[in-house]
Amino acid sequence: MMTDIFATRVNPDRPSALSGLFINDTDPSAVSFAAGSPNESLFPVAAMKRAFSDAIDDKGPHLFQYQSVAGNDSLRAKLAARIGKWGNVHTTAANILLTVGGQQAIDLVAKAVLNPGDDIVVETPAYVGALAAFDIYEPNYHAVGLEPDGLDLNALEDTLKRHPGIKLLYTVPDFHNPTGITMSVTKREALVNLANKYDFIIIEDSPYRDLDYVASPLPAIKSFDTQGRVVFISSMSKILMPELRTGWLVADGELFDAIFKMRQAADLEACGVIHAAIDAYMTHNDLDAHVTVLKDHYKRQCAAMITGLEDYFPDEVTFTRPTGGFFDWVTLPEGIDAGKLLLSDIQPHAHINYVPATNFYPYRDVHNGMRLCFSGLTPAVIDDGMHRLGDAVKSALHDVEALK
Ligand SMILES: Cc1ncc(COP(=O)(O)O)c(C=O)c1O
Numbered sequence: 001m002m003t004d005i006f007a008t009r010v011n012p013d014r015p016s017a018l019s020g021l022f023i024n025d026t027d028p029s030a031v032s033f034a035a036g037s038p039n040e041s042l043f044p045v046a047a048m049k050r051a052f053s054d055a056i057d058d059k060g061p062h063l064f065q066y067q068s069v070a071g072n073d074s075l076r077a078k079l080a081a082r083i084g085k086w087g088n089v090h091t092t093a094a095n096i097l098l099t100v101g102g103q104q105a106i107d108l109v110a111k112a113v114l115n116p117g118d119d120i121v122v123e124t125p126a127y128v129g130a131l132a133a134f135d136i137y138e139p140n141y142h143a144v145g146l147e148p149d150g151l152d153l154n155a156l157e158d159t160l161k162r163h164p165g166i167k168l169l170y171t172v173p174d175f176h177n178p179t180g181i182t183m184s185v186t187k188r189e190a191l192v193n194l195a196n197k198y199d200f201i202i203i204e205d206s207p208y209r210d211l212d213y214v215a216s217p218l219p220a221i222k223s224f225d226t227q228g229r230v231v232f233i234s235s236m237s238k239i240l241m242p243e244l245r246t247g248w249l250v251a252d253g254e255l256f257d258a259i260f261k262m263r264q265a266a267d268l269e270a271c272g273v274i275h276a277a278i279d280a281y282m283t284h285n286d287l288d289a290h291v292t293v294l295k296d297h298y299k300r301q302c303a304a305m306i307t308g309l310e311d312y313f314p315d316e317v318t319f320t321r322p323t324g325g326f327f328d329w330v331t332l333p334e335g336i337d338a339g340k341l342l343l344s345d346i347q348p349h350a351h352i353n354y355v356p357a358t359n360f361y362p363y364r365d366v367h368n369g370m371r372l373c374f375s376g377l378t379p380a381v382i383d384d385g386m387h388r389l390g391d392a393v394k395s396a397l398h399d400v401e402a403l404k
Contacts, residue, residue, distance in 0.1 A: 008116070009136045017131040023342075023353050031385030032353040033372040036177060036326050040376075042294055043241045044285070051281035052273075059276060067272035069264045071098025071248075075279040079234075079248050087209065087220035089232060091250050097263060100270050102207050102235035102247035106170075107133045108266070109203050109231050109249070112258040113168050114139050121159060121169040121200075123151050125329070125360030125369065127177045130170050130205065134362075141362035142166065146176070148320075150183025153190055160198040169195070169202050173221055174209040175325025178360050178371035182323060185218050192224040200229070201255065207235040207247075208325035210291050213299035215323070228252035231259070236278060238326075239291050244274050298326070304379035305372060308386025314394045326375040333397065337367040341396050350392040352385055 003012050022034045056063055070076065076093035083089045099105040106129070114120065116138035122130065124143040134141075142163060144156045151171060160166055171191070173183035183191075195202050204221040222232035228251070235247040251259055263269075281287070305328050309319045319330045332338055339356035346352050357369030372389075374382055 009138055011135070011138075014135070017128045017135060017359060021128065021355050021359060023347055025347060025351055025353055027351045030351040030353070031377065031381055031388070033374070033377075033385060033389070034353045034355050035376065036371075036373045037376055038238050038242065038294075038326075039297065040241075042297060044281075044290055047285050048241070048277065048281055051284065052277040054280040054284065055273070055276035058280065063273055063276055067269050067275075069260060069269045070096070071269065072272065072275035072279055075275050075282070076248070078279065078282050080250075083220065083222075083232065083234070083250060086217050087206075087232070088223040089220050089250060090223075095250055095252055095256055097249050097251070097256070097260060098271070098275055099233075099247040099249060099263070100267070101237060101242070101245045102205060102233050103129050103133065104263075104266075105231075105233040105247050105249040106130050106203060106205060107136070108259050108262045109201070109233075109251075110134050110137050110139075110168070111262045111266075112255070113201055118168075119163045119166040121156065121166055122362060123171050123176075124362070124366070125178050125357060125371075126170065126362065127172055127205065128355075128359050130203075131360075131362055134170070139168075143362060146179060146181050148181065150176075150181060150187045151191065153187055153194065156191075157194060160194065160200075164198070166198065166200050169200055170205065171202065171221070172205045172208075174206045174217060175211060175322055176327070177208070177325065178327050178355070179329035180320045180322025180325055180327045181329075182218065183221075188219065188221045189224045191221060192226075192230065195229045196227055202230045203233065204230055205233045207233075207238050209234065210239050211295055211298055211326075212324040213295060213302055213322075217324075222250060225252075228255055231255065239287070239294065240278065240281070244278060245271055246274060246278055298375060300379050301374040301377060301382060302328075304382040305374040305386060308383055308390065312387045312390025314390070314397055316397055317393060326373050328372045328374065330370045330372060332368040332370070332393070334368055336396070336400065338370045339367060341393075342370075345396060346389065346392045350388045352389045352392065354389070 076096040114137035120139045121142045209217045222230040232250040316333045354370040358364045
């Protein structure tokens with residue numbers, strides 16, 4: 001068997017957390033709340049086309065030469081200024097590494113820190129892409145739940161006391177994927193204090209932080225970091241276009257050097273042409289003005305989803321009220337498996353799709369939730385889809401009652 005040759009990290013018995021998330025429903029009435037993609041009708045295609053052309057005119061053949069591992073200096077300086085302004089993280093280009101999406105940044109930190117069997121904490125539910133990245137390094141997961149103001153720090157401290165070897169904690173503090181929850185400022189500071197006390201590294205993954213619909217973004221967890229323990233990660237995927245495959249991280253000291261070494265070995269450097277184009281875009285266009293347009297659209301879509309949850313869903317169901325980002329999380333009564341319900345009933349009959357809770361838990365042991373994404377749909381489609389989903393959930397709960 002060929003698989004005998006594979007490294008244990010391939011683990012053919014465990015499919016990637018990223019596989020099988022979306023059902024392709026070709027019915028004309030189908031509404032998908034599943035994919036967490038940005039709305040492509042809002043992509044600044046013409047401005048980006050000009051930016052590519054400007055970058056080529058500006059640099060000539062040199063643009064297509066090997067570039068530095070950390071990536072375009074000018075873009076890194078612009079990103080340093082942005083995170084200083086919006087996140088209160090005062091850093092310079094020297095501490096920023098451009099990566100192939102935020103996804104590569106997560107992978108590189110995991111690669112730099114984890115040996116097989118090492119203890120890590122993930123907030124649950126957790127971003128599936130992070131689970132897919134961590135799985136490769138064969139960690140021992142500890143799941144810590146979320147409260148309405150972010151990670152449950154009491155549960156975290158209990159876990160840290162019981163497992164003093166924990167090395168790494170992964171969190172999405174701003175408009176969390178998949179729940180839309182945002183961590184309070186108090187918890188951000190307290191989390192760094194715990195990292196200092198219990199000696200672990202924090203991955204602060206924040207691709208949605210610019211997409212706030214109610215108030216300005218909060219200071220980053222990284223802004224409280226005095227010991228170089230926090231790696232801040234963000235991305236151009238949600239505020240420009242995902243296929244630019246441009247993410248970035250901020251790290252300090254030895255940790256930056258370790259991540260840099262992983263990056264150099266992985267791909268030498270990547271996407272230099274794209275980074276030059278993004279830099280030209282940011283020079284000739286107002287990125288913040290573009291983000292304001294995005295926020296105006298997504299805010300209305302978010303409001304339509306919350307109204308749909310209020311109007312069409314039964315009282316036994318609870319849901320989050322995101323103030324930014326792309327996602328809402330619905331919790332069904334205990335004992336209801338949202339994955340089975342999707343396959344047996346909701347997708348074939350109501351033609352609605354969502355991502356069931358199970359995918360967001362490292363041990364796939366929680367089933368009664370669903371992630372709903374509103375970013376790709378108009379408010380009218382959201383209203384229609386939520387009406388049909390709400391009715392389907394009501395009748396499923398009614399059937400369960402009838403079986404008792
Ligand atoms: C929380 C989170 N982190 C990271 C990513 C990776 O995004 P990208 O690699 O496109 O930057 C995503 C994408 O959906 C995400 O939701």
